[in-house]
Amino acid sequence: MNTDHVAPTRKGRGRPKQFDRDDALDKALEIFWRHGYDATSLNDLVEATGAKAPTLYAEFGNKEGLFRAAAERYIAKFADRGRALLANPKCSVAQATEDFMRDTAAMYTDKNLPSGCFIICTSAALSSSSDEVAKMLRARHHFQENMLTDFLRSRQEAGELPAQTDISTLAKYLTCIQQGMSVQARDGATREELDSIVSTLMGLWPALVRLGVTPSTAGVRVPQRDIA
């Protein structure tokens, strides 16, 4: 989709105002995030974006189309950010994981945005009458777990994690912590409180990557920086 598309629109009696698709998406994203899909009306979206209803219809089809586009924008933005942190070749697997989790803590408590993860918040808020949106969210729900799995697997292949470490279990566990952090953020937890959870997690890291690794293989030579 062309995200640079700009369509003319009119706001009140003033001069014509250009329709900024990305800006409208950011504003729609925030409204959906704060109130959920079902509780957000087209009127709310018109008010938040400053665009007229026909402009939104022409651009996104309907409320569902606008929601889909907003969700895609959220994932693209935050997946890129996460992937960049995990892909840092200067960091050990533990350090990259910690950077990623602390960035999650910062993101979930960013005062300029609603708290928590957009996908988690809107999924939880979804009425069972919105089946199509639920399906779409479910398909995207695993983007964080998949990102972590790819990262951990590549580090394991590089010999930075014991060969017996169960990557899928580890990725699911880290994702569970992230999801819990989203719930806490939505409930008012501060960045410091989420950081404290990350500190606990990282204190467990040496034990975590060795779960299921039998003593005879636990001593396998892996780069020193990854053991601690």
Added chain:
Amino acid sequence: MNTDHVAPTRKGRGRPKQFDRDDALDKALEIFWRHGYDATSLNDLVEATGAKAPTLYAEFGNKEGLFRAAAERYIAKFADRGRALLANPKCSVAQATEDFMRDTAAMYTDKNLPSGCFIICTSAALSSSSDEVAKMLRARHHFQENMLTDFLRSRQEAGELPAQTDISTLAKYLTCIQQGMSVQARDGATREELDSIVSTLMGLWPALVRLGVTPSTAGVRVPQRDIA
């Protein structure tokens, strides 16, 4: 509140039907749980409970009153269940924690109820226009963390956990895992998948209770059953 109150009501053309307050609350709870507070209308509640609107108004005041009563019923039921597992004097602190977490996994994936935790699901779904309900939920949101804190502190006082173990951090970490499990359950995770997270957590237990405990005190004599 008297939960045994029964008021007569009429359903269709048939004979008068007694109004069963607890049954109505269970049905209302399920509807709120599935759809969220905002997306649930009084019509939905009338349909689900089989009661007439005036009966619901007389009994609970309004939708918010009914939601409050349903939330209280949920907490009373599941807090009792959790407390009983944690209070089992035959179990080590690790075993009682594991039983509690596995029961959470079972509860969150109970096929007779909506998935996940009622409080977490409805909090996440709450529109910011429902301030009073949000406040009420926030006040009740910490019941699981408080329950875990009380349990861990009593076991620490009994010498079953190192004196230096930070109980508050430990309770927050366990709560975070529970919250993540609720998100996963809502997203379709099976009981086995949640159990696997609990297994990972319990594999980390010896390291978890020793976080922050310096080597000189880590060797303090605590009952053997609590070390593993």
